[in-house]
Amino acid sequence: MIAAKGFLMHARHPLAVALLALGLALPRAALADEAALQKRIDALEAQLRALQDQLTAIRADAKSAQASAANAQATAEKAVAAAPQAAASGTAAVAAGNAAPPASMAPYAFPQIGPNTVLSSYGEIQYNVPQNSNDALADVGRFVIGIAHSFTDRTRMAAEFEVEHAVTSADDSGEAEVEQAYVEHDFTDHASGKAGLFLIPVGLLNEHHEPTVYYGVYRNHVETAIIPTTWREIGVGGTWHDDTGWTVNAGLTTGFNLSKWDPNSDEGRESPLGSIHQEGQLAAAKNLSGYAGFNWRGVPGLEAGATVFYGGAGQGVDFAGKDAKVTLYEGHVRWTPGPWDLAALYAHGAISDIGDLNATFAGAPTPVPATFDGWYTQAAYKFTFGGGQQLGPFIRYEQYNTARSYVGLPVGFDVPTGPNNKATTLGLNYWLTPGVVFKLDYQWLRPDDTQSRFALGIGYAF
Amino acid sequence: MKRRRFLSGLAVSALVPPAFATDYLSIEGAQKALFPAADRFVPLSLARGAAALRVPDARVAAMHAFTAYAGDQLVGYVVADAVIGKFELIGYAVGLTPERTINGLEILWYRESHGYEIRQPAWRAQFTGKTAASPLRVGSDIANISGATLSTTHVTDGVRLVAQLVQATTA
Numbered sequence: 001m002i003a004a005k006g007f008l009m010h011a012r013h014p015l016a017v018a019l020l021a022l023g024l025a026l027p028r029a030a031l032a033d034e035a036a037l038q039k040r041i042d043a044l045e046a047q048l049r050a051l052q053d054q055l056t057a058i059r060a061d062a063k064s065a066q067a068s069a070a071n072a073q074a075t076a077e078k079a080v081a082a083a084p085q086a087a088a089s090g091t092a093a094v095a096a097g098n099a100a101p102p103a104s105m106a107p108y109a110f111p112q113i114g115p116n117t118v119l120s121s122y123g124e125i126q127y128n129v130p131q132n133s134n135d136a137l138a139d140v141g142r143f144v145i146g147i148a149h150s151f152t153d154r155t156r157m158a159a160e161f162e163v164e165h166a167v168t169s170a171d172d173s174g175e176a177e178v179e180q181a182y183v184e185h186d187f188t189d190h191a192s193g194k195a196g197l198f199l200i201p202v203g204l205l206n207e208h209h210e211p212t213v214y215y216g217v218y219r220n221h222v223e224t225a226i227i228p229t230t231w232r233e234i235g236v237g238g239t240w241h242d243d244t245g246w247t248v249n250a251g252l253t254t255g256f257n258l259s260k261w262d263p264n265s266d267e268g269r270e271s272p273l274g275s276i277h278q279e280g281q282l283a284a285a286k287n288l289s290g291y292a293g294f295n296w297r298g299v300p301g302l303e304a305g306a307t308v309f310y311g312g313a314g315q316g317v318d319f320a321g322k323d324a325k326v327t328l329y330e331g332h333v334r335w336t337p338g339p340w341d342l343a344a345l346y347a348h349g350a351i352s353d354i355g356d357l358n359a360t361f362a363g364a365p366t367p368v369p370a371t372f373d374g375w376y377t378q379a380a381y382k383f384t385f386g387g388g389q390q391l392g393p394f395i396r397y398e399q400y401n402t403a404r405s406y407v408g409l410p411v412g413f414d415v416p417t418g419p420n421n422k423a424t425t426l427g428l429n430y431w432l433t434p435g436v437v438f439k440l441d442y443q444w445l446r447p448d449d450t451q452s453r454f455a456l457g458i459g460y461a462f
Numbered sequence: 463m464k465r466r467r468f469l470s471g472l473a474v475s476a477l478v479p480p481a482f483a484t485d486y487l488s489i490e491g492a493q494k495a496l497f498p499a500a501d502r503f504v505p506l507s508l509a510r511g512a513a514a515l516r517v518p519d520a521r522v523a524a525m526h527a528f529t530a531y532a533g534d535q536l537v538g539y540v541v542a543d544a545v546i547g548k549f550e551l552i553g554y555a556v557g558l559t560p561e562r563t564i565n566g567l568e569i570l571w572y573r574e575s576h577g578y579e580i581r582q583p584a585w586r587a588q589f590t591g592k593t594a595a596s597p598l599r600v601g602s603d604i605a606n607i608s609g610a611t612l613s614t615t616h617v618t619d620g621v622r623l624v625a626q627l628v629q630a631t632t633a
Contacts, residue, residue, distance in 0.1 A: 043534050118549040148549050150573065158575065184575060189486065192575075207576070208609050243582055300585045301605030336606045382601050390601075434615065 120146035120160075122461035124211040126218065131452040140166040141457075144179065154186040157196075177279060179230060193238045197280040200291055201237075201249040202307040203227050204332050204345055211459025212431065215341075215380050215394040217439045218455065221423050222374035222400050226347040227330060228274035234283060237291075245298030247305075254278060255289030255311035258321045258351070263364030269402055272372050273328065273349060276313065287312025289326070306331040313351065321357035321368070326350070339382045341392070346375040355408030362413040369417075370407045374400025380429075392429040398422065422446040427455075436460045486581065489526060489542045489555060492568040496557030500530035500537050508541075511631030522627065536560050539628050545620040547574045547613035554617055556589075556624045562632065564592045564625060567617075577610030580617055589621055594629035598622035 123143040129136040146160040160179040168174035182196030199207045205214060205223040209230050214220070223229045235253025256276045261268055267275040278284065289311020297303050308329040314322035330347035349372045358367040380394035401420045409415060427441025439457040487495065493503050506529045512522040526542040539562070542555040553570030567586040572578055579585060588604050597603045599622070600615045607614045 047534065120549060148575075150550075153573070156573075156575070204608070213611065241578060245579065245582055245584065247579075297579050297582070297607060298584060300588055300607070303608040334608045336601070336608065338603075338605075339601050341606075384599060384601060434612070 116150040118148050120148065120462060122146075122210045122212070122459070124457055124459035126455060126457045128217065128453045128455040131450060131454075133450060146180075155183065156185075157181075157183045177281075180232060181280075190242060191238065191240045193236065195236045197232055197234050198237060199230060199232045200251075200253070200307075200309065201239075201293055202231065202291070202309065202328075203229070203330050203347065204303075204334055204343060205229050206231050210461040211439075211457070212435060212437045212461040215378065215392065215429055215439075216396065216425055216427050216441050216443075216455075217457035220376055220378075220396060220425075221398050221421065222345060222347055222376045225271045225274070225400050225402050226349055226372060226374040227328070228271050228277050231273075231277065232279060233289070234280045234285075235288070245296050247295045247297070248292075249294070249307070250290070250292040252288055252290050253311075254280070254283045254285050255287060255315075256313045256326045257284045257315045257317075258313035258324045258326075258354070258357070258368070259284075259315060259317040259319050261321070261357075261368055263361040263366050263368075265366060268366045268368070272351070272369055272402055273326070284315035284317070286316030287314060301336040302334070304333045319357070320360050321354055323353040324357065324368075325352045327352070339384070341380040341382065341394075342378070344375070344377040346373070348373040358406060358408035359410055362410045365415065367406055367409060367415055369403040369405065371404040372400075372402045373404055374398065374421075376400075388431070388433045390429075390431040390434075392431070394425075394427055394429065396423075396425045398425075419447050421448075435462050486572065487555075487568055487570050489540075489570065492542065492555035492557075492570060493528065493530065493540050495568055496540055496555065496566045497530040497532075497538050499532045501533065502531040503528040503540060504531065505529075506539065506631070508627045508631050511627040511629070514630040515626055517623070517627065521623075525624070525627075527628070527631075530557075538565065539632065541624045541628060542570065543620050543624060544570075545616040547572070547577055547610075547616060550574045552580070552613060552617055554620065556621050558625065558628050562593060562625070562629050564589045564621070566590060567621060574610075574613060577607065577613035579607045579610055580613050585614075592625065594622075594625040596625075598625065 148158040159181040165174040168176040182198040184194040233253035237251030241247040291309040293307030295305035332345040334343040376398035378396040383391040506527040544553040557566040
C-alpha cells in the first residue's frame with residue numbers, strides 16, 4: 001500500500017493513476033465493507049481530479065508561454081483585436097501572477113503612452129435654443145487633455161489642459177487653461193497629500209465634472225454660480241480615509257482676490273466667486289485660505305458630506321476691501337439604490353468686511369453681495385441595455401440667489417437683492433458606451449423665462 | 463496602415479507591465495482570506511469555460527484560477543484577476559463555493575487617486591451570495607460609489623465574468 005501511494009504521488013499521467021488506483025481498490029473492495037469502499041473511492045476521485053486540474057493548467061501555461069515567445073507582436077495585435085469584447089464586458093485584462101502583474105498579463109486596449117504614464121481626455125459640445133429668442137448657440141464647451149504619471153508606487157502627478165469655446169485669441173471668447181497640475185504622495189494606505197494646482201474637494205461636481213458623470217447638457221446652476229466649478233487653487237492638501245467609509249480632506253491654498261471685483265459688470269451677479277477666483281494665474285497670495293471637509297460612504301450607494309472654505313480676499317492690495325474674508329460651506333448627499341440616482345446639495349457663501357468697499361460702489365449695478373446661496377435636488381433613473389448602453393431620464397429643481405443680501409450701500413443707492421432664480425430641468429442622458437453620452441433637456445427658468453431653453457449635447461470621457 | 467501601426471504600438475506600450483502598485487494582499491493572502499480552512503490551492507484552467515462563453519484567450523490568460531481543497535474535500539474556487547479602474551489597474555480575487563456562489567471579494571492592489579472606497583468591506587460584501595445567474599451589475603444588484611463609477615463598474619464586470627467562467631468550467 002505504501003508503494004502504491006508513492007506511485008500515485010509520482011505518476012505523471014492521470015489515466016495511469018486512475019488505472020492503478022482502481023486496480024488496487026477493486027481487489028480490496030471484495031473484502032471491505034461497502035461504506036469503507038465508497039470512502040476510498042471518493043478519496044481517490046478527489047486525488048484524480050486534482051491531478052487532472054494540475055495537468056490541464058500545466059498544459060495551458062506551456063501553450064501560452066510558447067505562443068508568447070513565438071510571436072510577441074502577434075500577441076499584442078491580438079490583444080488589440082480582442083479589446084472591444086473585453087471593453088464590452090467592462091474590463092481590460094491584466095494578470096495577477098503575484099501582487100504585481102507580470103508582463104504576460106499586462107493590460108491591453110488602454111491609452112497608455114509609456115510605462116506608468118496614462119493619457120486621458122474629455123470634451124463636450126452643446127447646442128441650445130433659448131425660449132423667446134433667436135439666439136440659438138452651438139459651442140465646443142470644453143476640450144480637455146490630461147496626463148498622469150506614477151513615479152513610484154506611492155508618488156504620482158496629474159495635469160489637465162483645457163480649451164473652452166474652441167478658439168482662444170485676443171479677439172475670441174475662448175480660454176486655454178491649466179485646470180490641474182499637482183503631485184500626490186501616499187504616506188500610508190489611508191493617508192495621502194498633494195501639492196500644486198488642484199481641485200477643491202467640494203460638492204458633488206467640482207472634482208467629478210466630466211460630461212459623462214453629470215445629468216443635463218450643462219452643469220447645474222448651483223455648482224456653477226455659487227460653487228464656482230471647476231474651482232481650483234494652488235496649495236497643499238491632505239486626505240485621510242478608513243475602511244468604514246469616512247474620508248476627511250483638509251488643505252491650505254490660495255484664495256480669492258476681491259480687488260478684481262468689477263461693480264459695473266454682470267459677472268459678479270452671475271457667479272460672485274467665479275468673478276474673483278484666480279485659477280493659479282499669477283495668483284495674489286498674501287492671504288491664504290483653508291478648507292476642511294468630509295465624506296461618508298459607509299453604506300453602499302450612499303455619499304453624504306460637507307465642506308467649508310475660508311480665507312482672506314484682500315490679498316495685501318490697498319483698497320477698501322482689504323480686510324474682506326470669503327466663507328463658503330456646503331452639504332451634499334447622493335444615494336444610488338439600484339437604478340435610482342438621487343442627489344441634493346445646499347451651498348452658502350459669504351463675503352465679510354465689505355461695507356467700506358460697497359460704499360465706494362455707490363450707483364454701480366453690481367456691488368459685492370454679503371451672502372449668496374443655492375440648493376438643488378435631482379432624481380434620475382438608469383435603464384441599462386446591452387453593450388454598456390444606458391438611458392437616464394432625470395429631473396432637477398434648483399433655487400439659487402447670487403445676491404441674497406448686501407451691506408454698506410449708501411442710503412439712496414440701494415440695489416435690489418436677488419433675483420431668487422428657480423430652474424427646473426427635465427432631460428435625458430443616453431450613454432452609447434460608458435464613455436460616450438448624448439444629452440437633451442429642457443430647462444424652465446424663473447423669473448427670467450426668456451432664458452428658458454432647449455439643449456442638446458454630446459460628451460465623452462476616457 | 464498607419465492606424466494599424468499605431469494600434470500595434472499602443473498595444474506594445476500597453477504591454478509594458480506597471481512597475482508600481484500599492485499592494486494590499488497577495489494572491490496567497492487572498493486565498494487564505496477567502497478559504498481559511500483550505501490547505502491546498504490547485505491551479506485550475508478556465509479554458510473550458512472560456513471556450514463555452516467565447517471569451518478571448520488573452521482575457522482568460524490574464525486570470526489565475528485555483529481549486530481549493532481542505533484535505534480531499536473540495537471547498538471552493540479562487541480566481542485572481544485585474545481590471546482597469548479609471549487610469550490604473552485594480553487587482554482583485556473572487557472566492558466561490560463548490561456550488562459556485564460567491565463567498566467573498568478581496569482587493570489585491572489599487573493605485574487610483576479616487577475610488578479607494580471599493581476596498582470597504584461594506585461594498586465588497588454586496589457580492590457575497592451572488593452567482594453567475596445574478597445580474598452583478600452596478601445600478602442593479604451592486605450599488606455604485608459616487609466618484610468611483612468606473613472602478614466600481616469595471617470590478618463588478620470583472621467579477622461577473624469570473625463567476626460565469628467558473629460556472630461554465632466546473633458545472
